[in-house]
Amino acid sequence: MRTHDVLIVGGGPVGVMLAVALADRGLDAVVWEARGDDPAHPRALGGHPPSIDLFDRPGPADDLLADAVRIRKGIARSGTRTVGVVPFDRASSRWPFVAAVPQDRTEAVLRTGLAARRDDALRRGVRFVGLEQRDEDVVVRGVDDEGPVVVAARFVVGADGTRSAVRAALGVDTRDRDLPDRYVMGDFADTTGHGPDAVIHLERTGVVESFPLPAGRRRVVVHAGSAHGPSAPVSADDVARLVSDRTGSPVDPATSTMSSAFGVRRRLATRTVVGRVVLIGDAAHEISPIGGQGMNLGWLDGHALETVIAAAVKRRGGRVLDPTTFARFEAGRARAAARAARRAGWNAALGRPVGGGAGRARDRVRGAVRRAPSRHGLASVCAMRWA
Structure with missing residues (x-):
């Protein structure tokens, strides 16, 4: 043997x-x-800068980045307002972006x-x-x-x-913890006009995350309430409706290539x-x-x-x-x-629905963090420079 x-x-x-x-x-x-x-x-x-370093061996890195959308910043919005911007240009001197592929x-x-x-x-x-x-x-x-x-x-x-x-x-x-969150997501034709930027919609009814994909597409991830029991099947129409209702931007479900639902679990061996x-x-x-x-x-x-x-x-x-x-x-x-x-x-926690004064307070905290000089440190955290 x-x-x-x-x-x-x-x-x-x-x-x-x-x-x-x-x-x-x-x-x-x-x-x-x-x-x-x-x-x-x-x-x-998403390929974060430390991971792109690992691809930077003969062959794979160039192949990966050739197909990637290079996300250089994340924009936080609430309603029609931009409440903050997180740039990735200082997360890495060599790879100042997150590679979306x-x-x-x-x-x-x-x-x-x-x-x-x-x-x-x-x-x-x-x-x-x-x-x-x-x-x-x-x-x-x-x-x-x-x-x-x-x-x-x-x-x-x-x-x-x-x-x-x-x-x-x-x-x-393992040490397990099930969080009380359910998300739905889908890939659609990108009609947002946001180009290569990631956009996080911080809405009172729950977060909508939006990431560019190659070939003119965009992935949306939507907080869809509390998770109780098995996740029910989700359709492209369901995802498109949630996104349109929360952001005011129409999404065409006919362009969907994938839709799914998932809960959130933390499990550490x-x-x-x-x-x-x-x-x-x-x-x-x-x-x-x-x-x-x-x-x-x-x-x-x-x-x-x-x-x-x-x-x-x-x-x-x-x-x-x-x-x-x-x-x-x-x-x-x-x-x-x-x-x-x-x-x-x-x-x-930041993506869950809130209302009234709690919602306004959370918007102020989010905006302050993303407008402050610490936003560059936050970008390093998001890009996993610490890991």
Whole structure:
């Protein structure tokens, strides 16, 4: 049985990004992905400056940015008034913007980059079943259409999402909190006239977030009340009506290419390292998608991890594991996840419906923050320079 340096479970953007980085370090890293097909619908869409740095390897960065809308500022509006502007020009000297590109395109760029390095690194249609840790490696069991699949690896990375099977196999608990918010979103033809700017409509009946997409489209995300029980299906007409009612700008539902609804949950794994197995991305921390931090946080997990794993493999071929190998990584990423979760909670609270004096007070606070010199620091936070 062959022993790989690293087996990554989960072939989404976080797992494949890590595989690219490890390949660039000369490591034998392979990826198992249960899905046989590419994702059908775009989800996350923002590449923040630290993440663009990670794409800046031979090939992927230029490919990603060629398709991206470069968002250089966010505009906060309430009714017909502009209450503040958050510029991204100081968030990074090299990448003074957030790159808006749908997740399906991002994943395609990453898969192409990985295939250019090693064309058999990504194995589709393999579902993780379980693992057994030994002194010098980990035996990992999976299954595909032809039957059982068994490999060994010095280290295993669980990048398999919010319902992580790797996390379950390790017996790692999570600290969960469901927030009382429901959102709907959709992608439509952009008739707003806002160009490459992101616009946040801070309305008394709930927030409307609006982000430019490539090819003359725009994504809108709308607070749709409290979440009680399973989310009901949502149509393009539903999303368009909410946006038009709150912002006064008409949205044509006939131009929709996607609509969906989601609730907000915070889930943090109580441990992200167990022996030779490490959890990253949504397997380690699920936070609100509002603010676009989740995928970027996972990429930064991988960036921190690649250095640790590369050093560990070089020491006696990774056969001997120092118990403190991942200690600093685990502590640092736990702090980053907690900060991101707090910010996601603030974003959710600021987007909820309010009325009367509370609404006017909140508008004043929002406007003061976004007009003050601190808006440049706020831009750095939004662009995840701290993570």
